[in-house]
Amino acid sequence: MQKATIQLETLSCPSCLQKIENAVKGINGVNQDSLKVMFNASKVKVDFDSEAVAINDIEKAIEDLGYPVVKSKVKPA
Amino acid sequence: MQRYILSKKNSITLIGAILIALAFFGRFSLDNMAIFNWSLIIASILGVAPIAIQAFQALKVKVVSIDVLVTIAVIGAVLIQNYEESAIVTFLFLFGSYLEQRTLNKTRSAIKELTELAPESALKQMENGEFEEVDVDDVDEGDILLVKTGAKVPVDGTVLTGEGHINEASITGESLPVSKKVDSEVFAGSILENGTIQIRADRVGEDTTFGRIIELVEEAQDSKSEAERFIDRFSKYYTPAVLVLGFIVWLFSKDIELAITILVLGCPGALVIGVPVSNVAGIGNGARNGVLLKGSEVINDFSRVDTIVFDKTGTLTVGNPEVAEKEFYGNNTEEILGYLASVERESDHPLAKAVLQDIGETTFYTVEETEVVKGGGIVAKIGVHRIAVGNVALMEKENVKLSEKAKKDVERFEKNGNSLVLTAVDGELNVLMGIRDQIRPGVKKDLQNLKKLGVKNLVVLSGDNQGTVDLVARELGLTEAHGHMLPEGKSAYIEKMQAEGGIIAFVGDGVNDSPSLALADIGIAMGSGTDVAIETSDVVLMNSDFSRLPHALGLTKSTSRNMKQNITIAVGVVLVLLASLLFSEWMNMSIGMLVHEASILVVILNGMRLLRYRLRG
Numbered sequence: 001m002q003k004a005t006i007q008l009e010t011l012s013c014p015s016c017l018q019k020i021e022n023a024v025k026g027i028n029g030v031n032q033d034s035l036k037v038m039f040n041a042s043k044v045k046v047d048f049d050s051e052a053v054a055i056n057d058i059e060k061a062i063e064d065l066g067y068p069v070v071k072s073k074v075k076p077a
Numbered sequence: 078m079q080r081y082i083l084s085k086k087n088s089i090t091l092i093g094a095i096l097i098a099l100a101f102f103g104r105f106s107l108d109n110m111a112i113f114n115w116s117l118i119i120a121s122i123l124g125v126a127p128i129a130i131q132a133f134q135a136l137k138v139k140v141v142s143i144d145v146l147v148t149i150a151v152i153g154a155v156l157i158q159n160y161e162e163s164a165i166v167t168f169l170f171l172f173g174s175y176l177e178q179r180t181l182n183k184t185r186s187a188i189k190e191l192t193e194l195a196p197e198s199a200l201k202q203m204e205n206g207e208f209e210e211v212d213v214d215d216v217d218e219g220d221i222l223l224v225k226t227g228a229k230v231p232v233d234g235t236v237l238t239g240e241g242h243i244n245e246a247s248i249t250g251e252s253l254p255v256s257k258k259v260d261s262e263v264f265a266g267s268i269l270e271n272g273t274i275q276i277r278a279d280r281v282g283e284d285t286t287f288g289r290i291i292e293l294v295e296e297a298q299d300s301k302s303e304a305e306r307f308i309d310r311f312s313k314y315y316t317p318a319v320l321v322l323g324f325i326v327w328l329f330s331k332d333i334e335l336a337i338t339i340l341v342l343g344c345p346g347a348l349v350i351g352v353p354v355s356n357v358a359g360i361g362n363g364a365r366n367g368v369l370l371k372g373s374e375v376i377n378d379f380s381r382v383d384t385i386v387f388d389k390t391g392t393l394t395v396g397n398p399e400v401a402e403k404e405f406y407g408n409n410t411e412e413i414l415g416y417l418a419s420v421e422r423e424s425d426h427p428l429a430k431a432v433l434q435d436i437g438e439t440t441f442y443t444v445e446e447t448e449v450v451k452g453g454g455i456v457a458k459i460g461v462h463r464i465a466v467g468n469v470a471l472m473e474k475e476n477v478k479l480s481e482k483a484k485k486d487v488e489r490f491e492k493n494g495n496s497l498v499l500t501a502v503d504g505e506l507n508v509l510m511g512i513r514d515q516i517r518p519g520v521k522k523d524l525q526n527l528k529k530l531g532v533k534n535l536v537v538l539s540g541d542n543q544g545t546v547d548l549v550a551r552e553l554g555l556t557e558a559h560g561h562m563l564p565e566g567k568s569a570y571i572e573k574m575q576a577e578g579g580i581i582a583f584v585g586d587g588v589n590d591s592p593s594l595a596l597a598d599i600g601i602a603m604g605s606g607t608d609v610a611i612e613t614s615d616v617v618l619m620n621s622d623f624s625r626l627p628h629a630l631g632l633t634k635s636t637s638r639n640m641k642q643n644i645t646i647a648v649g650v651v652l653v654l655l656a657s658l659l660f661s662e663w664m665n666m667s668i669g670m671l672v673h674e675a676s677i678l679v680v681i682l683n684g685m686r687l688l689r690y691r692l693r694g
Binding site: 010012013015018019022023026036038039040041043064065066073 | 079080134140143144178181182188214295298312349353
């Protein structure tokens with residue numbers, strides 16, 4: 001399991017959270033319980049299985065919703 | 078294409094405003110209905126594009142968002158050829174979210190200031206021995222780094238060579254520079270004010286003290302209370318419910334206008350944003366003022382605290398005993414003070430230190446045959462004189478007779494809570510000193526402020542003897558004071574108070590009080606922020622600054638009140654809008670959207686007030 005911290009551009013609507021949550025949860029290989037979308041910090045924290053899914057796929061899922069990723073960090077969990 | 082439209086949202090808003098202005102100019106000044114209609118149609122289509130894209134993306138991941146409601150309403154308005162409504166509603170919605178974003182950034186500014194203090198680059202020693210600038214993420218434990226004057230220390234580490242002064246305000250809140258030399262510890266985020274040092278990286282990134290503080294504050298600002306989680310669950314079903322309601326109304330009344338008006342009026346707007354806004358502003362104010370609050374649950378609990386328990390007298394006193402009162406008997410005072418200082422110089426007892434400090438400069442004599450009397454004091458010889466320094470018991474043992482006046486002085490000193498040091502030369506009492514710990518400056522006022530804020534019980538649980546504890550309690554007006562307490566006794570006491578229905582905050586340094594910190598409803602750690610206390614406690618007062626405590630309590634009370642105000646505003650607005658739709662003639666989509674966007678701004682501005690919160694009085 002890898003732990004990703006993804007910094008997004010400033011989030012301004014709380015309903016964005018639900019969208020991002022549902023989108024990331026729908027990806028295969030992410031640990032749904034670990035997912036945290038932080039509204040004020042504009043960050044997404046999630047554990048994922050690097051063999052099943054790449055960090056780029058998670059980033060892409062979020063960017064496709066219209067929320068640009070500023071940078072992301074991956075650490076072994 | 079989608080992303081391009083979204084990135085041009087602000088320009089679209091501006092164009093929408095111009096088109097709407099042009100439309101009304103065309104209609105009322107030129108009397109030209111074509112200009113009026115076409116301007117509004119273009120404004121509606123342009124304006125609805127970004128909203129519709131967001132709505133579509135939301136639906137793709139099975140979320141009925143506000144965007145969905147607004148998009149349907151606008152399309153509905155265009156279909157019934159009410160271009161005026163459709164254009165104005167899209168404009169207000171876009172302009173509102175623009176203002177929302179701007180003001181939200183303001184409420185988050187305090188925490189942003191903190192995170193921006195994080196170091197970004199470091200000068201790292203490469204394999205060839207040269208130092209090169211690298212991103213701070215590329216520094217590993219054990220790397221050798223160079224820090225120059227004016228630069229930020231990039232990691233927690235140990236000084237290998239060089240020396241200098243470092244400003245550690247970002248970690249401890251203390252703005253006086255601290256001197257560092259070889260083997261000193263340095264902290265990430267502090268600033269080297271002068272000198273040049275080389276350091277070895279011991280902890281990097283999120284493991285540094287600064288990294289942990291930032292992580293803690295970031296987690297706190299997004300933590301949710303029970304009430305907030307309820308609102309989240311509620312709004313998940315609320316928005317689709319509004320959609321269904323609008324559809325049912327249309328089905329039965331066949332009145333599209335009424336149906337789409339319901340969609341706009343039902344937007345949950347201010348409700349979902351009100352509480353997070355108060356939360357982030359309150360925690361931000363704390364972070365700026367040396368108070369770390371761990372989340373909104375902590376804010377709610379702390380604001381209701383009725384009992385504050387202090388872990389030791391040392392929290393309230395300077396912890397540095399001083400001579401408070403003294404009496405001299407007989408002559409030769411100068412010479413005898415010299416004897417006293419010479420004897421005390423050999424001791425490392427805290428009372429001896431206080432005595433020496435009080436005497437200051439004097440003539441020292443050679444001391445012989447020093448004998449320490451357990452539980453009494455010291456007996457020694459200087460030249461032909463026998464000197465006894467100690468308590469009343471020692472004097473009795475040495476057969477020193479106390480005069481009537483001396484006996485009265487002893488009694489008075491003891492009553493004032495002093496520890497006594499008597500000095501006798503050759504069986505005659507010469508000096509009586511009363512030594513006691515001083516109350517920290519300002520503590521009395523801070524405690525009064527806590528009482529004003531509604532704290533009923535101020536309790537000290539101390540390991541000191543009951544006499545000392547009682548004295549501090551009396552001087553400060555504490556409600557309860559218990560001495561001779563062990564850590565187990567303290568946690569048992571807290572459990573008892575909780576069983577009696579009290580809401581307890583426990584203030585400690587966290588060294589041996591972790592059980593009490595964890596057990597209390599609110600654990601408050603006073604520490605430089607480097608200890609385990611950060612982990613176990615709910616509130617951290619940086620730099621052990623006692624005066625932060627009333628600020629912290631006042632802030633949580635204001636923040637908690639602010640959240641309730643915001644919920645009231647949000648719910649009130651929806652109720653009033655729906656009621657006026659039923660009972661009044663003037664309600665329509667545009668007014669509804671205007672009121673909604675206004676209410677969102679009102680709750681954000683209300684939250685922003687917390688950034689400026691300061692304790693009065």
